Amino acid sequence: MAARVTAARMAAFRVLLAMERSRSAHCDELLRAPAIESLSQADRNLTTALVMGVLRWQLALDAILAGYLKKKFALDDAVAIALRLGAWQLLGMDRIPPHAALSESVELTKASGHRHPSGLVNAVLRRVAEDASSIALDPVGAHPAWMMERWSRQFGSAAAAAIAAYDQQAPQTTVRFKTSTDPGSSRAGAFLTRARQLSDSSDAPENTRIQDEGSQLVAELAGRGRRILDCCAAPGGKTAILAEKNPQAEITACDISEARLNAMRRNFAREPLTAKIQCVLADATDLPFRDDFDLVLCDAPCSGTGTLARNPEIKLRLVASEVARQQERQIAIIRSAYRVLAPGGRLVYSTCSLEPEENSMVVEAFLASERSAQLIDVSERLDTMEAEGSLHPDGARRLRETALRESCLQTLPGILPCDGFFAAILTRP
DSSP: OGGGSOHHHHHHHHHHHHHHHOTTOOHHHHTTSHHHHTSOHHHHHHHHHHHHHHHHHHHHHHHHHHTTOSSOOOOOHHHHHHHHHHHHHHHHOTTSOHHHHHHHHHHHHHHTTOTTHHHHHHHHHHHHHHHGGGOOOOTGGGSOHHHHHHHHHHHOHHHHHHHHHHHTSOOOEEEEESSOOOOTTSEEOSSBTTEEEESOGGGOOTTEEEOOHHHHHHHHHHOOOSEEEETTOTTOHHHHHHHHHOTTSEEEEEESOHHHHHHHHHHHTTSHHHHTOEEEEOOGGGOOOOSOEEEEEEEOOOOOGGGTTTOTHHHHHOOGGGTTTTHHHHHHHHHHHHHTEEEEEEEEEEESOOOGGGTHHHHHHHHHHOTTOEEEOHHHHHHHHHHHTSBOHHHHHHHHHHSEETTEEEOOBTTBSSOOOEEEEEEOO
């Protein structure tokens, strides 16, 4: 039976099944697995579109499918995934023939050893196909209700809706020019002069690195130093920008994972500018250094709710009670980073989270316990970046209007075309 299912749909089914059965599985890693890489380019593209579409819209798809299930019972994982795949193709992919979406979902159910439920899959998807023209996928409904409620309280209902809409689209491919800023056929970034937006990642010029503009902005905010530490560095994109902005500096990059650290070493070794970066295996909560770094970047591990367009599985796994789960570790990391900061030095604390428990509340807790530390208004740094040409004037204006919150930075997906990043700049007088 499996032979009647196309390679792309079978691959997508297996990736989604692995995601369903393991909270530690990540879609980006699974989509780079040898089994996927061996497919044709067309099949790889379709596999990615199926997987990411189902993950982004899973909550909305499940709500729609529930209306067609007469009996409310728990479906086997394989059956639920076959239904989601079929429904996504029928409702969200206009180039897929309905008969192909329906028949191959039925065959996937049979191939997974569920011959009896294949009739259920067939009946439900036929009804979805009949009603497809009157069914609208709602971005808000594709997010947990608790998540939308807290974003509405924090940012306002319009901004929360914009975040939800942004999360449901494949994010724009953004690159950073390493040396020159020749735009070629690309479009200027939203705010950084070295950022460019591409229509396709395969169009990236040789002189660029693919990196979200919000991520680039955090590294740009850090500025310049002579002895620089990136204490949660992997995968190394921000560290590379620090090296680019500080070619004469002594730079140390730390990570707690030896595998990630080794991958970062290999990437750094490819370019003269980053080859001299010292990579150190270390736990950021207990950094093994003296207080002689004049610039420390601390991009702390977090929930990642600012990256749902890239990592939609986060919203399927995170529950409200877990939002503050890493706060104790985040506070320990910022304290450790401050301990190795030289007098007069700057510390940038950042996350890719939208949640105050991981952002402003961490900074507030740190400042309450470390009376010597001072918070620098991010707007001052934006002024400097605009003056030195790192920010173009329109981008600087957009950031001032939308991303400044109580002396800190918070980019909001949908309000700006980038991931959601928080950043605070601290100094040791």
